[in-house]
Amino acid sequence: xxxxxxxxxxxxxxxxxxxxxxYLDVNTNPNGPDALLQPELxxxxxxxxxxxxxxxxxxxxxxxxxxxxxxxxxxxxxxLHSNPLSDFYATLWRAVYWSMGYNLSDMIESGELNExxxxxxxxxxxxxxxxxMLTDYHGPVIIDQAFDSERRVFDYDDQQVAYEEVRRLLxxxxxxxxxxxxxxxxxxxxxxxDLIYQGDRDKWKKFAYGLLAINAHRLTNKSSYDPQExxxxxxxxxxxxxxxxxxxxxxxxxxxxxxxxxxxGNIGYYRQSKFITGLLDGTNPEFQDSDLDGADPVxxxxxxxxxxxxxxxxxxxxxxxxxxxPETGINEYEEEEVPKNFWNEEGYVGSNPSPQIYFFNNDADxxxxxxxxxxxxxxxxxWIAGNEALALEAYNAGVQSHMDFARTYAPDTDLxxxxxxxxxxxxxxxxxxxxxxxxxxxxLQKFIATWGWGFLESWSDMRRYHYDQDxxxxxxxxxxxxxxxxxxxxxxxxxAYRARPRFNxxxxxxxxxxxxxxxxxxxxxxxxxxxxxxx
Numbered sequence: 001x002x003x004x005x006x007x008x009x010x011x012x013x014x015x016x017x018x019x020x021x022x023y024l025d026v027n028t029n030p031n032g033p034d035a036l037l038q039p040e041l042x043x044x045x046x047x048x049x050x051x052x053x054x055x056x057x058x059x060x061x062x063x064x065x066x067x068x069x070x071x072x073x074x075x076x077x078x079x080l081h082s083n084p085l086s087d088f089y090a091t092l093w094r095a096v097y098w099s100m101g102y103n104l105s106d107m108i109e110s111g112e113l114n115e116x117x118x119x120x121x122x123x124x125x126x127x128x129x130x131x132x133m134l135t136d137y138h139g140p141v142i143i144d145q146a147f148d149s150e151r152r153v154f155d156y157d158d159q160q161v162a163y164e165e166v167r168r169l170l171x172x173x174x175x176x177x178x179x180x181x182x183x184x185x186x187x188x189x190x191x192x193x194d195l196i197y198q199g200d201r202d203k204w205k206k207f208a209y210g211l212l213a214i215n216a217h218r219l220t221n222k223s224s225y226d227p228q229e230x231x232x233x234x235x236x237x238x239x240x241x242x243x244x245x246x247x248x249x250x251x252x253x254x255x256x257x258x259x260x261x262x263x264x265g266n267i268g269y270y271r272q273s274k275f276i277t278g279l280l281d282g283t284n285p286e287f288q289d290s291d292l293d294g295a296d297p298v299x300x301x302x303x304x305x306x307x308x309x310x311x312x313x314x315x316x317x318x319x320x321x322x323x324x325x326p327e328t329g330i331n332e333y334e335e336e337e338v339p340k341n342f343w344n345e346e347g348y349v350g351s352n353p354s355p356q357i358y359f360f361n362n363d364a365d366x367x368x369x370x371x372x373x374x375x376x377x378x379x380x381x382x383w384i385a386g387n388e389a390l391a392l393e394a395y396n397a398g399v400q401s402h403m404d405f406a407r408t409y410a411p412d413t414d415l416x417x418x419x420x421x422x423x424x425x426x427x428x429x430x431x432x433x434x435x436x437x438x439x440x441x442x443x444l445q446k447f448i449a450t451w452g453w454g455f456l457e458s459w460s461d462m463r464r465y466h467y468d469q470d471x472x473x474x475x476x477x478x479x480x481x482x483x484x485x486x487x488x489x490x491x492x493x494x495x496a497y498r499a500r501p502r503f504n505x506x507x508x509x510x511x512x513x514x515x516x517x518x519x520x521x522x523x524x525x526x527x528x529x530x531x532x533x534x535x
Contacts, residue, residue: 039119040189042107046100046126047195048256051247051366053095055259057137057499058455059267060089064496065458066273066326066481067451071348073329074486080326081496082488083525090502092137096130097146097505104130105147116188118201121176125208128169129368132215135162136456139498139529140517153510156517159530166215170208177201177208196245196368207245210237210374214457217377218531220384220464227381231390234378238371241401245370251363261362262343262350269348271330271339272313275481277323279448280309284480286440287429304429307419308402311409312358312451314340326484355411358452367453372402376446383442388434395442399430402449440479447478463532467495494526 062068063078070076083089104127111119135141143157143165185191191199197207213233219225238244249258257263278284282303309321316322318336330338342360343350352362359366375398382391403420410416424430431437443461450457467483468476483495501507506514518524 038114038189039107039110039116039123040193042103042110043119043122043190043193044195046104046107047247048249049099050095050126050130051368052259053091053099054133054368054455055366056091056266057089058453059260059270061137061455061459061499062270063326065447065455065462066275067455067458068267068270068276068342069273069324069326069329071269071271071324071330073325073331074327074484075329077488079329080484080486080488081491081494081526083496083498083500085500085503085507087503089499090138092130092134093502093505096134097142100126100130102147111188114188115182116190117176117179117182118185118188118190118199118204121173121179121201122190122194122204124169124173124176125204125211128166128173128208129211131162131169132166132211133456135159135166136218136460136529136531137499138501139527141501142513154513156513163215163218163531167212170212170215174205174208177205195248203243203245206237206239206243207369209233210369213237213374213377217381218460218464220380221532222535224535225384227385230381231378231385234374234381234394237374238369241371241405243371244405245368246365247368248365249363251361257362258359258364258366260342260360260366261364262345262352262360263362265349267360268341268343268350270342271324272342274323274325276448276451277313277321278480279444280306280313281321282306284444286438286444286479304422304426305419306429306448307410307416307423308406308448310411310416311406312448314342314344314357316340317346327486356409358406358409360452370402370405370449370454372398372405372449373446373454373457375401376442376449379442380439380446383437383439388437391442392431392434392437395431395437395445398449399445402445405449440477443477444479460531463497463529466532469495490522491526492523494523496525497528497532498525500525 060078063070064081070079074080077084087094104123108120108123111117111123131141131143139159140156141159141162142154143161145151145154148154182188185199185201193199197203210233213230216226216233217230249261250256251258251261251263254263260267279287282288282305287306288303305321313321316333316337316339320337322333322337322339324330324339325332338346340346341348341350342357344355344357345351356364375394379391379394379398382388382394407413407416407420427433427436431441443465446461447458462478462481465477468478468481469483487493487495500519501514506519514520518527
């Protein structure tokens with residue numbers, strides 16, 4: 001009965017994707033499982049629901065990192081690092097254990113039985129991706145007993161267990177993709193079913209190595225951290241923007257529309273923060289140069305604008321770029337000064353505006369991993385290893401690749417190119433030598449490159465550096481970032497370090513396991529995660 005229900009949910013989900021209708025017209029293999037268990041029936045819905053889950057929970061994580069701020073300021077508790085006890089903030093949990101869950105297990109099993117080993121490889125990589133995102137978000141999660149159908153209550157595993165399982169699955173996934181027997185992507189159906197890489201095995205292997213790099217690099221505070229291992233993984237991962245992992249959305253109806261698009265209406269009350277605005281308008285101390293007065297082709301004020309500002313951020317009605325503060329929100333501005341929403345419109349709803357801002361449109365592709373992201377990981381690893389020349393090389397590659405990425409969203413590419421030439425010609429903004437590079441520049445440029453999509457990456461980074469708390473001003477990594485002066489009352493004056501498990505499945509039905517974690521404490525979400533602790 002459970003298997004029938006799972007299959008029904010997969011088939012029902014496929015009707016939401018018009019490009020997937022032909023999956024229902026498949027031949028039954030008389031020597032294998034029923035056609036309903038063919039792996040190509042599972043993958044599109046697994047990928048799309050997982051991507052939406054990252055967006056869903058990422059929008060809340062984005063408040064902790066000041067990707068954006070809720071317009072009302074301190075009246076919205078997530079601006080102040082709260083984590084309410086609600087299913088609303090745990091969609092990743094639902095995706096990993098339910099939407100992917102047994103469906104992913106069945107897909108891998110079916111891939112084995114039908115000799116479609118590319119589905120086996122992609123399935124194991126997707127499961128590893130799910131565990132990595134879930135544990136980075138929640139800390140301790142259920143791994144060993146997760147899919148034990150005989151159990152009704154489940155024990156949590158330490159985060160270290162999750163990290164080891166991610167690594168194991170990725171290596172097995174790569175091994176499956178390298179098999180030369182069985183059916184190829186054209187014969188297996190992977191090319192049509194795969195919404196990310198359209199069945200390209202080589203790109204999936206690169207993605208797996210990228211995730212291995214992320215997994216290993218999270219542990220910079222551990223004595224076991226090996227920067228050369230991270231560098232080696234990155235070198236086997238995405239080779240350029242052409243390898244970026246992007247999930248595509250059709251944008252024709254709500255169910256196949258980008259979660260951040262105006263049709264879905266999910267981020268109408270969000271506005272860009274002062275932190276990201278300062279990084280792009282030249283006011284952040286790491287990226288400003290008063291010697292360039294009057295040089296900007298548009299703004300002849302004190303600072304040079306990063307060319308990406310017009311691609312990524314929303315102007316105010318008066319044409320200026322401003323950000324808001326987590327405590328004051330939009331209240332400090334006059335009406336004409338309030339930033340527009342991310343659909344480039346005033347107010348809190350969207351139609352289908354033009355020009356598009358970044359990937360906040362109905363049919364926009366959403367990033368899951370990018371070349372630029374991995375280059376900044378390599379740069380930081382090299383910096384930690386003392387190899388400043390390699391750190392600079394990877395830093396420049398990261399900035400350049402994200403410039404190219406952002407240019408595709410620029411409303412005026414000629415203006416973008418003018419600003420880019422100005423920006424790249426200045427050593428203060430774009431270091432030409434190792435002497436001009438520092439850790440802060442690496443991490444701030446990474447924040448820019450992962451802004452708006454790499455929520456858990458940014459939050460993990462800030463937690464690794466403990467939000468720069470108790471650090472001298474000259475030693476700050478996130479220059480320009482300031483935590484709220486007042487946290488939500490339940491926080492006990494501490495920032496968020498983890499999200500609570502999903503309410504309905506855990507706080508209702510798995511209470512004894514949560515009690516062992518002290519997860520009923522008001523400030524549980526402020527408990528530091530294992531990966532960020534020194535060891």
